[in-house]
Amino acid sequence: MPSQLVKEYFRTENLPHIWCPGCGNGIVTRAIVKAIDNLGLNKDEVCVVSGIGCSSRASGYLDFNTIHTTHGRALAFATGIKLAKPNLKVIVITGDGDASAIGGNHLIHAARRNIDITTIVFNNNTYGMTGGQYSPTTPTGDKGTTAPFGNIDMNFDLCELAKAAGATYVSRSTIFTANMLIKQVENGIKNNGFSFIEALTICPTYYGRKNRKGEAVDMMVYLKENAINIAAYDKLPKEQREGKFVIGEIYKSKRPEYTEEYQKIIDSFSEGV
Amino acid sequence: MSTKTEVSLIVEKNWCKGCGICVAFCPKNVLEIKNGKVNIRDLEACIQCGQCELRCPDFAIYLGGK
Numbered sequence: 001m002p003s004q005l006v007k008e009y010f011r012t013e014n015l016p017h018i019w020c021p022g023c024g025n026g027i028v029t030r031a032i033v034k035a036i037d038n039l040g041l042n043k044d045e046v047c048v049v050s051g052i053g054c055s056s057r058a059s060g061y062l063d064f065n066t067i068h069t070t071h072g073r074a075l076a077f078a079t080g081i082k083l084a085k086p087n088l089k090v091i092v093i094t095g096d097g098d099a100s101a102i103g104g105n106h107l108i109h110a111a112r113r114n115i116d117i118t119t120i121v122f123n124n125n126t127y128g129m130t131g132g133q134y135s136p137t138t139p140t141g142d143k144g145t146t147a148p149f150g151n152i153d154m155n156f157d158l159c160e161l162a163k164a165a166g167a168t169y170v171s172r173s174t175i176f177t178a179n180m181l182i183k184q185v186e187n188g189i190k191n192n193g194f195s196f197i198e199a200l201t202i203c204p205t206y207y208g209r210k211n212r213k214g215e216a217v218d219m220m221v222y223l224k225e226n227a228i229n230i231a232a233y234d235k236l237p238k239e240q241r242e243g244k245f246v247i248g249e250i251y252k253s254k255r256p257e258y259t260e261e262y263q264k265i266i267d268s269f270s271e272g273v
Numbered sequence: 274m275s276t277k278t279e280v281s282l283i284v285e286k287n288w289c290k291g292c293g294i295c296v297a298f299c300p301k302n303v304l305e306i307k308n309g310k311v312n313i314r315d316l317e318a319c320i321q322c323g324q325c326e327l328r329c330p331d332f333a334i335y336l337g338g339k
Contacts, residue, residue, distance in 0.1 A: 005335075022294065023330055027328055175328065220294060220328075
């Protein structure tokens with residue numbers, strides 16, 4: 001018998017899920033559900049939209065309004081849903097490739113519009129579903145099926161990208177620091193605007209194996225040892241930042257929200273009638 | 274008698290894929306992998322911190338009553 005949390009928010013008839021042993025996607029999915037539970041949201045007021053990829057399979061396991069869309073287009077569908085039903089809490093579940101390669105354009109423009117959507121990127125540094133090709137977040141030098149001699153591209157810093165594009169809540173956590181991730185999803189949902197949360201997760205099957213990162217536990221230990229909270233990171237001398245990454249709430253600001261601005265235009269015409 | 278009788282740690286064996294994450298991060302060494310699945314080795318030592326439930330990718334272990 002599953003836990004109360006799982007019974008309440010998951011389509012348990014579809015479990016166990018298809019993710020590989022040690023895949024971190026389940027940890028991120030549970031964190032999202034826990035955040036929704038902590039906020040006390042009504043299930044019918046929540047809409048989860050996902051794209052294509054391992055992470056995007058999550059929507060099928062969740063018992064909210066859910067839609068599993070096309071590759072890279074989760075944010076386009078989510079934008080339509082939010083405009084049609086502005087009262088819904090729209091949550092996008094996407095992966096690093098889905099969000100920043102195939103759907104990179106949708107990502108920057110959703111952020112620019114500051115539309116009230118909470119996007120959680122499951123960043124596992126690879127295209128897991130199709131066999132481990134390198135993605136825009138595969139670190140330079142790391143291997144993928146399509147980069148057998150090492151990736152020569154510079155990898156995106158997704159949080160910096162979202163911040164520059166105009167997101168009003170930007171944060172990063174890991175599957176090791178799952179409690180922090182839960183809090184960030186809560187704060188992201190509460191933010192009236194575009195929230196971008198990068199969840200660093202692990203793919204032991206492809207990225208891990210190809211790059212000799214060890215088993216799931218070794219990859220979790222790596223996240224634990226190299227993630228540094230933003231306050232501590234800022235104080236760290238440059239030479240000690242090598243190989244480390246920032247976690248925490250990276251950026252918060254206030255700007256007009258898109259659907260509210262859109263409603264003002266509609267209202268301005270109805271006033272004139 | 275044990276004071277830990279209220280401790281309730283539940284395993285959904287059919288969902289466990291034996292990744293060992295819960296075993297590695299349990300601060301009290303309560304768990305082990307046995308025949309490819311998680312097994313409660315020492316329930317007496319459990320402090321109900323919930324670290325296993327927090328990080329189980331398969332929702333296969335959790336504290337009772339939650």
